[in-house]
Amino acid sequence: MRTRPLRVALLGCGVVGSEVARIMTTHADDLAARIGAPVELAGVAVRRPGKVREGIDPALVTTDATALVKRGDIDVVVEVIGGIEPARTLITTAFEHGASVVSANKALLAQDGAALHAAAGEHGRDLYYEAAVAGAIPLIRPLRESLAGDTVNRVLGIVNGTTNFILDKMDSTGAGYQEALDEATALGYAEADPTADVEGFDAAAKAAILAGIAFHSRVRLDDVHREGMTEVTAADFRSAREMGCTIKLLAICERADDGASVTARVHPAMIPLTHPLASVRGAYNAVFVEAEAAGRLMFYGPGAGGSPTASAVLGDLVAVCRNLLGGATGPGESAYAALTVSPMGEVVTRYHISLDVADKPGVLAQVATVFAEHGVSIDTVRQQGKDGEASLVVVTHRASDASLTGTVEALRKLDTVRGVASIMRVEGE
Amino acid sequence: MRTRPLRVALLGCGVVGSEVARIMTTHADDLAARIGAPVELAGVAVRRPGKVREGIDPALVTTDATALVKRGDIDVVVEVIGGIEPARTLITTAFEHGASVVSANKALLAQDGAALHAAAGEHGRDLYYEAAVAGAIPLIRPLRESLAGDTVNRVLGIVNGTTNFILDKMDSTGAGYQEALDEATALGYAEADPTADVEGFDAAAKAAILAGIAFHSRVRLDDVHREGMTEVTAADFRSAREMGCTIKLLAICERADDGASVTARVHPAMIPLTHPLASVRGAYNAVFVEAEAAGRLMFYGPGAGGSPTASAVLGDLVAVCRNLLGGATGPGESAYAALTVSPMGEVVTRYHISLDVADKPGVLAQVATVFAEHGVSIDTVRQQGKDGEASLVVVTHRASDASLTGTVEALRKLDTVRGVASIMRVEGE
Numbered sequence: 001m002r003t004r005p006l007r008v009a010l011l012g013c014g015v016v017g018s019e020v021a022r023i024m025t026t027h028a029d030d031l032a033a034r035i036g037a038p039v040e041l042a043g044v045a046v047r048r049p050g051k052v053r054e055g056i057d058p059a060l061v062t063t064d065a066t067a068l069v070k071r072g073d074i075d076v077v078v079e080v081i082g083g084i085e086p087a088r089t090l091i092t093t094a095f096e097h098g099a100s101v102v103s104a105n106k107a108l109l110a111q112d113g114a115a116l117h118a119a120a121g122e123h124g125r126d127l128y129y130e131a132a133v134a135g136a137i138p139l140i141r142p143l144r145e146s147l148a149g150d151t152v153n154r155v156l157g158i159v160n161g162t163t164n165f166i167l168d169k170m171d172s173t174g175a176g177y178q179e180a181l182d183e184a185t186a187l188g189y190a191e192a193d194p195t196a197d198v199e200g201f202d203a204a205a206k207a208a209i210l211a212g213i214a215f216h217s218r219v220r221l222d223d224v225h226r227e228g229m230t231e232v233t234a235a236d237f238r239s240a241r242e243m244g245c246t247i248k249l250l251a252i253c254e255r256a257d258d259g260a261s262v263t264a265r266v267h268p269a270m271i272p273l274t275h276p277l278a279s280v281r282g283a284y285n286a287v288f289v290e291a292e293a294a295g296r297l298m299f300y301g302p303g304a305g306g307s308p309t310a311s312a313v314l315g316d317l318v319a320v321c322r323n324l325l326g327g328a329t330g331p332g333e334s335a336y337a338a339l340t341v342s343p344m345g346e347v348v349t350r351y352h353i354s355l356d357v358a359d360k361p362g363v364l365a366q367v368a369t370v371f372a373e374h375g376v377s378i379d380t381v382r383q384q385g386k387d388g389e390a391s392l393v394v395v396t397h398r399a400s401d402a403s404l405t406g407t408v409e410a411l412r413k414l415d416t417v418r419g420v421a422s423i424m425r426v427e428g429e
Numbered sequence: 430m431r432t433r434p435l436r437v438a439l440l441g442c443g444v445v446g447s448e449v450a451r452i453m454t455t456h457a458d459d460l461a462a463r464i465g466a467p468v469e470l471a472g473v474a475v476r477r478p479g480k481v482r483e484g485i486d487p488a489l490v491t492t493d494a495t496a497l498v499k500r501g502d503i504d505v506v507v508e509v510i511g512g513i514e515p516a517r518t519l520i521t522t523a524f525e526h527g528a529s530v531v532s533a534n535k536a537l538l539a540q541d542g543a544a545l546h547a548a549a550g551e552h553g554r555d556l557y558y559e560a561a562v563a564g565a566i567p568l569i570r571p572l573r574e575s576l577a578g579d580t581v582n583r584v585l586g587i588v589n590g591t592t593n594f595i596l597d598k599m600d601s602t603g604a605g606y607q608e609a610l611d612e613a614t615a616l617g618y619a620e621a622d623p624t625a626d627v628e629g630f631d632a633a634a635k636a637a638i639l640a641g642i643a644f645h646s647r648v649r650l651d652d653v654h655r656e657g658m659t660e661v662t663a664a665d666f667r668s669a670r671e672m673g674c675t676i677k678l679l680a681i682c683e684r685a686d687d688g689a690s691v692t693a694r695v696h697p698a699m700i701p702l703t704h705p706l707a708s709v710r711g712a713y714n715a716v717f718v719e720a721e722a723a724g725r726l727m728f729y730g731p732g733a734g735g736s737p738t739a740s741a742v743l744g745d746l747v748a749v750c751r752n753l754l755g756g757a758t759g760p761g762e763s764a765y766a767a768l769t770v771s772p773m774g775e776v777v778t779r780y781h782i783s784l785d786v787a788d789k790p791g792v793l794a795q796v797a798t799v800f801a802e803h804g805v806s807i808d809t810v811r812q813q814g815k816d817g818e819a820s821l822v823v824v825t826h827r828a829s830d831a832s833l834t835g836t837v838e839a840l841r842k843l844d845t846v847r848g849v850a851s852i853m854r855v856e857g858e
Binding site: 291294305317 | 448452456460462559565567570571574575576578579580645708721722723724725726729731734736739741742743744746747748751752755756757758763765766
């Protein structure tokens, strides 16, 4: 084993960063044995230098992250700051100064992954980011490497723990959205401003990263259709139960049937209770992958939190250090397939639609005619009447999102349709 | 991209080999793009040269596997013959002639993994074997690489599809072992001679491989305690249900509480219906990994079959080819921790014991005394009496296997104990 240690600069020392530093110290011997050389923490860039950080030598702490990555003797930069800037500039500067980078930054990777990969390649360095998607769950590496000889057709995942906690709570207790969100906030599963989670921004960034890797194509955050889960109601869960389903916020990346294009989207959807994703509880994450030869795989585990995310960061750190010692680099961006990302209108799936209608003869015939005119075939209809009001629950066969949108617009214009109570996609069948 | 193709020799062209060859042909462009160079099939060693193999140029087929691996122009040897010899000699010869090796051979890796890794290292070549454990499920790579910065404490897995099919059938239909085995055979899930599966040999080989990687120590097949599942009865499933459990054949690799030793074992066990492994149906495999920082992860998918196994082989082939082009090698054996493998007697777990006893006063007191004398603490006892016969079902707290064995021996000597109907471990709690 060589004795000059590999030097690691840690950018950010919050929940994840402090755990990375702690494990680097407590498990230094294991890491050295697995890498083939010792690793040492050469500097820690923070915003608040005065804060006491147990186990971290105060002499290593700096507020000047730029100077740290420019030092020239840094082998690996671990970026756990998050957000676009200054993370992007710091990572690029790290490559320019000869360091490889391990990042947990989903937003940045989803927005600028191609440019960052290019910068890494230009300087012959690695960019690893297992921690950016689904915390500790090995997902990037299996997709980039284990399935490198296969053809992935679909990635279907619960990639946001906060929203899964809320939806699971609604499902198991009958609570409404706000009540479940309040509990998630009280327990620390949701942030004070939960927008990034509940509106699907976090999941959309992960969907972009997963789709890019799975389909060997560039998929950016803007390519991902995004709907949040704030409008899911207790009534939706009752409807789901009647169909033998539950509701999850899903990130769905699919290859079109003709193989020539792909789609990526995040939205709440009904999935059958028999689907492995249906039993993913609490803040856990799980990602289902369908590949041509491998068949159906699922990866399950904690999707967030300091320790799990640090585990993923450290796995990448070991890999990047091994590559440095071996004079090699790991797999870079693979975007050779250059498949087009189709708009949401071309997504084909099934739908569950609840309509409030007038309780009089002929309504069902009118409604069915509208579906038929838009080429949307009906699987089942359930009609419930009460006091002159009635509801119609329609479940369709597979149809394009554009056809369904057209159908709903036309339904809204019918005098006998008083309102469209909910529209939800049905996935995983 | 370089134009001289990387040359692959395929040893074995059965269910897996023919699928590897097929995908190499149909997806040649994808593989070339992902590797950075084309790969070509340079030779296929088979036992029966006369058999028509669709899509494989007959000129490539040979019965002389040794000559093929000695040719000197082979970059990667893919070994899907199985068994110890001639596979071992062929793989060693391949390394001597400069080739890297991708193998799906669990028996060989479990028995001679250390020697094969040493041979690979000596010649600066790679030995990859994702397909040896749990078919298409990425498991070796996540353990070797993704969790390389973490400390794995337990691996708990369903790693044999045949036995899971049989046990699932018994659970869902109330069938006995023989009836369920017959159905598995008729459907092609069990071989004509099912010994390797139902007696746990196949799972034990996988347990040895997983334990070695997870604990960075050498664990050989002989180190794995093995019990088959041929004696699991419909009555055991009824008992399991009463405890809110089902029965699975599990491969369990554990680090002892003091961290200084490990154990590896394969046996049928009760697990709670709420455990993610309980809902693994049919011939599917799933492996649960508990790591210090990552927490609880699960990997799920098809554990066998031509296509899934070929997917794993091809993922390794891409990785090995990338390494060859980059002049690097992937991770080799990691056995630095050199932890001792403790004998079965030191395994600590819970037990479910059914006793046939005389239906008279004082029996429970006698039985309880025997447990106490051996230091095995009782969690619950259920007593059922009928026509002078009675049964006692005892569930213990955690105790060592040696203590439990001593308890059972003493129980058998009691006049009032007519027989020990079943002993089953309770895991995953």
